[in-house]
Amino acid sequence: MLKKISPAFLFIVCMFFSVHTFAQKTIVEKYGHLSVKGSYMVSEYGDTVQLRGMSLFWSQWMGSYYNGDVVKWLRDDWKCTVVRAAMGVEMGGYLENPDTEKFKVMEVVNAAIAKGIYVIIDYHSHEAQKNPAAAQRFFSEMAKKYGNVPNIIYEVYNEPLAATSWNKEIKPYAEGVIAKIRMYDSTNIIVVGTRQWSQLVSEAAMNPIKDPKVMYTLHFYPGTHKEELRVEAKKALDMGIALFVTEYGTCDASGNSNFSPEETALWYAFLDEHKISYCNWSIADKAETASAIVPGASPFGGWADYDLTPSGQLVRADMILKNTPIFDSLVKTAPASGKKKKK
Numbered sequence: 073m074l075k076k077i078s079p080a081f082l083f084i085v086c087m088f089f090s091v092h093t094f095a096q097k098t099i100v101e102k103y104g105h106l107s108v109k110g111s112y113m114v115s116e117y118g119d120t121v122q123l124r125g126m127s128l129f130w131s132q133w134m135g136s137y138y139n140g141d142v143v144k145w146l147r148d149d150w151k152c153t154v155v156r157a158a159m160g161v162e163m164g165g166y167l168e169n170p171d172t173e174k175f176k177v178m179e180v181v182n183a184a185i186a187k188g189i190y191v192i193i194d195y196h197s198h199e200a201q202k203n204p205a206a207a208q209r210f211f212s213e214m215a216k217k218y219g220n221v222p223n224i225i226y227e228v229y230n231e232p233l234a235a236t237s238w239n240k241e242i243k244p245y246a247e248g249v250i251a252k253i254r255m256y257d258s259t260n261i262i263v264v265g266t267r268q269w270s271q272l273v274s275e276a277a278m279n280p281i282k283d284p285k286v287m288y289t290l291h292f293y294p295g296t297h298k299e300e301l302r303v304e305a306k307k308a309l310d311m312g313i314a315l316f317v318t319e320y321g322t323c324d325a326s327g328n329s330n331f332s333p334e335e336t337a338l339w340y341a342f343l344d345e346h347k348i349s350y351c352n353w354s355i356a357d358k359a360e361t362a363s364a365i366v367p368g369a370s371p372f373g374g375w376a377d378y379d380l381t382p383s384g385q386l387v388r389a390d391m392i393l394k395n396t397p398i399f400d401s402l403v404k405t406a407p408a409s410g411k412k413k414k415k
Contacts, residue, residue, distance in 0.1 A: 192225045
């Protein structure tokens with residue numbers, strides 16, 4: 073015999089679902105704390121998530137773009153759901169000027185939190201394992217400051233070189249940094265770089281890190297990396313790890329030749345098929361193919377079409393096409409008005 077459901081109970085249930093629905097005014101409110109399930113990134117509510125966005129350039133060389141205006145423009149005009157703060161470590165970066173570079177990252181992180189999108193805190197290094205104490209110190213501070221918000225994704229090692237060992241160097245380094253992060257943040261995703269400029273992802277899949285919220289970095293430049301790297305990526309996915317393309321270009325691996333829109337399209341199809349998140353390299357006005365904006369473009373966003381390079385135009389169009397429906401699904405708050413509606 074079915075029991076009669078009280079009107080009060082129905083009211084509470086309806087209020088729960090209406091509050092959950094109408095609270096989704098930003099991307100982060102829509103997805104909440106991200107997690108990992110098998111080879112997929114998932115939201116706090118269990119649905120598969122694919123983020124698309126932009127990476128900033130090395131902070132020590134393009135620091136003028138590390139500001140809230142750029143983050144806002146990338147969200148509103150480019151429809152980015154994630155931005156990546158690529159904090160340079162060596163070559164005049166964090167190791168020599170820790171406060172300067174750290175504060176650049178924090179400005180981007182604070183802006184992303186304010187604008188309701190995700191942000192990758194990237195330790196942009198090719199030899200991070202040589203100074204693990206510095207990385208542990210940096211990520212301890214970031215996790216202590218931001219570990220309570222769902223916007224944060226930690227990238228603890230950008231691109232280990234080909235000569236490094238996953239088992240003997242990269243993985244132990246990452247485990248040490250992860251332990252420091254988890255002292256303050258048990259929730260947010262951590263992304264770990266893989267050998268050979270973050271390409272040999274199947275090595276990580278054979279000996280993964282024992283943390284359920286770890287993903288692995290895959291980087292590609294389609295003028296150089298073609299089907300053979302997609303085969304490597306699929307192999308790793310089939311072995312059960314989750315990938316995040318925290319950096320890709322639209323040209324060759326040098327960053328400065330062989331603009332490849334057709335090959336980029338093949339990669340887009342692969343990433344979308346497997347729901348892999350991706351960030352383009354980069355928001356920079358450096359005179360090279362991989363830059364998204366032309367030399368002399370404003371450091372505060374507001375770019376017109378003529379301010380964008382061919383790469384920037386291609387990448388922006390992809391994000392607008394695919395991310396606009398996600399933004400349109402968010403509940404809009406009507407602007408306040410002092411005028412009464414006419415009867």
